[in-house]
Amino acid sequence: MALLEAKNITFHYPDQPRKAIDNISFQIEQGEFIVLCGPSGSGKSTLLRLLKREIAPHGKWTGDLFFQNQAISHFSSEQLAQSIGMVFQDPENQIVMDQVMEELVFGLENIGTPTDEMRKKVAEMIHFFGLENLLHKRTHELSGGQKQLLNLASVLLMEPQVLLLDEPTAQLDPIAAKDFIGMLHRMNEEFGITVIIAEHRLEELFALADRVLVLEQGKKKHDGSPRKIIREIGMNPSNNMYSYLPSSALLYLEQAHAIKEEEIPLTIKEGKRWVGKLKIETIQQDVETPSFPKPLVTMKGIDFQYERNQKKILDNLSMEIYEGEWFSIVGANGTGKSTLLRIMDGLQKPQRGEIVYKGKKVKGPLPIEMGYLPQNPKLFFLQETILDELTEIAKKQNLADREAKINHLLETFNLTELKNRHPYDISGGEVQKAALAGVMLSNPSILLIDEPTKGLDPETKRRLGNLLKALQKNGLTIVMVTHDIEFAAQYATRCGMMFQGNITVTASPDKFFRGNAFYTTVINRITRGSHVPDVLTVEEARKVWHVLGMS
Numbered sequence: 001m002a003l004l005e006a007k008n009i010t011f012h013y014p015d016q017p018r019k020a021i022d023n024i025s026f027q028i029e030q031g032e033f034i035v036l037c038g039p040s041g042s043g044k045s046t047l048l049r050l051l052k053r054e055i056a057p058h059g060k061w062t063g064d065l066f067f068q069n070q071a072i073s074h075f076s077s078e079q080l081a082q083s084i085g086m087v088f089q090d091p092e093n094q095i096v097m098d099q100v101m102e103e104l105v106f107g108l109e110n111i112g113t114p115t116d117e118m119r120k121k122v123a124e125m126i127h128f129f130g131l132e133n134l135l136h137k138r139t140h141e142l143s144g145g146q147k148q149l150l151n152l153a154s155v156l157l158m159e160p161q162v163l164l165l166d167e168p169t170a171q172l173d174p175i176a177a178k179d180f181i182g183m184l185h186r187m188n189e190e191f192g193i194t195v196i197i198a199e200h201r202l203e204e205l206f207a208l209a210d211r212v213l214v215l216e217q218g219k220k221k222h223d224g225s226p227r228k229i230i231r232e233i234g235m236n237p238s239n240n241m242y243s244y245l246p247s248s249a250l251l252y253l254e255q256a257h258a259i260k261e262e263e264i265p266l267t268i269k270e271g272k273r274w275v276g277k278l279k280i281e282t283i284q285q286d287v288e289t290p291s292f293p294k295p296l297v298t299m300k301g302i303d304f305q306y307e308r309n310q311k312k313i314l315d316n317l318s319m320e321i322y323e324g325e326w327f328s329i330v331g332a333n334g335t336g337k338s339t340l341l342r343i344m345d346g347l348q349k350p351q352r353g354e355i356v357y358k359g360k361k362v363k364g365p366l367p368i369e370m371g372y373l374p375q376n377p378k379l380f381f382l383q384e385t386i387l388d389e390l391t392e393i394a395k396k397q398n399l400a401d402r403e404a405k406i407n408h409l410l411e412t413f414n415l416t417e418l419k420n421r422h423p424y425d426i427s428g429g430e431v432q433k434a435a436l437a438g439v440m441l442s443n444p445s446i447l448l449i450d451e452p453t454k455g456l457d458p459e460t461k462r463r464l465g466n467l468l469k470a471l472q473k474n475g476l477t478i479v480m481v482t483h484d485i486e487f488a489a490q491y492a493t494r495c496g497m498m499f500q501g502n503i504t505v506t507a508s509p510d511k512f513f514r515g516n517a518f519y520t521t522v523i524n525r526i527t528r529g530s531h532v533p534d535v536l537t538v539e540e541a542r543k544v545w546h547v548l549g550m551s
Contacts, residue, residue, distance in 0.1 A: 014058065100136070249265065279550065295322055302353035328509075381423040449479070
């Protein structure tokens with residue numbers, strides 16, 4: 001008997017020509033680990049919200065949803081709130097209380113759990129998650145990873161049978177994301193909780209999944225085991241979903257002489273085992289070392305703290321940004337990366353130190369030629385539709401030929417069909433694209449971007465990377481804070497690590513990522529220490545590898 005079943009589900013948002021969900025059917029058994037993937041706007045978030053009745057989107061839907069072999073409409077809101085839990089992309093949006101302990105007990109109090117039972121449940125969950133040192137903290141003091149673990153623990157205290165997750169690692173650094181996914185795996189393996197997770201980060205998840213559901217334009221395109229899905233999509237590189245596959249699988253598909261489903265590597269260990277059998281000849285490449293001799297922004301001895309009695313967020317930070325470079329800053333949640341961007345943009349004022357721009361000391365906000373996209377793109381929007389927002393920006397900037405520029409950006413970011421939608425009624429990835437289009441409309445000479453690939457699908461990331469790379473080659477200076485190691489390795493010209501409020505080391509992506517154990521790419525982990533040429537990305541392997549055969 002299926003735990004969850006959908007029969008011919010179709011959903012239409014008001015006034016939209018295309019169906020968000022188009023005649024989808026599936027069955028999910030107790031204890032399955034399901035990965036839901038597909039392009040931004042393919043219907044993943046909409047489908048999850050339809051399964052969580054309390055937050056179902058407004059619109060017209062047809063079809064049948066069943067839970068435990070009964071129509072979902074037969075269950076009370078209280079029953080469903082306990083039985084089907086959900087964790088969202090943005091941890092800030094789910095936390096409602098000021099204190100960690102208050103947040104943990106919030107759901108239990110709302111369903112009337114007796115005090116003694118509540119204490120027992122909370123104590124057990126705190127020990128399991130290792131949250132003892134966070135109990136007496138205020139929720140706003142937690143890092144992104146800690147907030148997301150708190151959300152997961154709070155939901156699990158309700159003892160749900162099904163756990164829905166909508167891109168829960170989008171704002172987490174690589175180590176926190178790995179820890180979070182590892183915790184999900186434990187929940188699934190040790191307690192049999194059914195997990196349905198929508199994600200664009202698939203490197204870790206394909207190895208854990210029992211099944212993968214692929215959505216495209218609201219329709220179910222693929223449904224099967226991870227290796228079956230990889231083979232189905234991978235046999236046709238022109239398939240729209242090809243770039244969505246994990247990089248370990250892509251490396252195999254492109255370099256193996258014969259594709260065998262059972263051989264497809266899903267983990268680093270499996271990838272290393274396969275790579276160890278390859279005979280490879282290196283194709284020599286001319287390496288261009290970019291030169292950026294002219295500092296555009298210099299920061300000297302910057303100190304910053306939000307409150308006098310708290311530790312410094314930035315501590316004697318000094319760095320230089322060179323004209324025309326793409327500088328990527330990586331590091332753990334809570335190390336001060338986003339604060340650094342806000343100080344560069346003039347939104348925060350340091351307590352100590354100086355900022356020099358084009359050789360002149362800056363006392364107030366930096367010039368208007370600097371564009372800034374914050375981590376939460378929804379803060380960007382004031383108008384009712386995406387088109388209204390872009391039009392208003394164009395008017396304020398007095399842009400000539402504004403209609404053509406707006407249409408060009410809408411087409412570039414694949415937003416034309418969404419231009420009349422409210423920014424809060426589209427997916428997280430689509431909001432990110434719309435906000436970035438708004439920033440680029442003013443044609444800045446320096447672009448400060450905080451997690452620009454958050455919520456973006458691989459194809460949109462590729463288009464974004466190519467667009468920004470073209471702008472950078474034409475003189476745009478880019479400073480990017482990111483957790484997306486693969487994106488930084490492929491597109492940045494220089495990378496820096498943020499640690500304890502300072503930039504500890506900077507180097508070219510090639511040197512920077514090859515020396516890291518955790519802050520590096522999946523492909524580098526697979527190839528490092530083996531007899532094959534060490535590469536960072538699938539793209540690099542295409543250029544420098546010539547596979548002769550297997551040993």
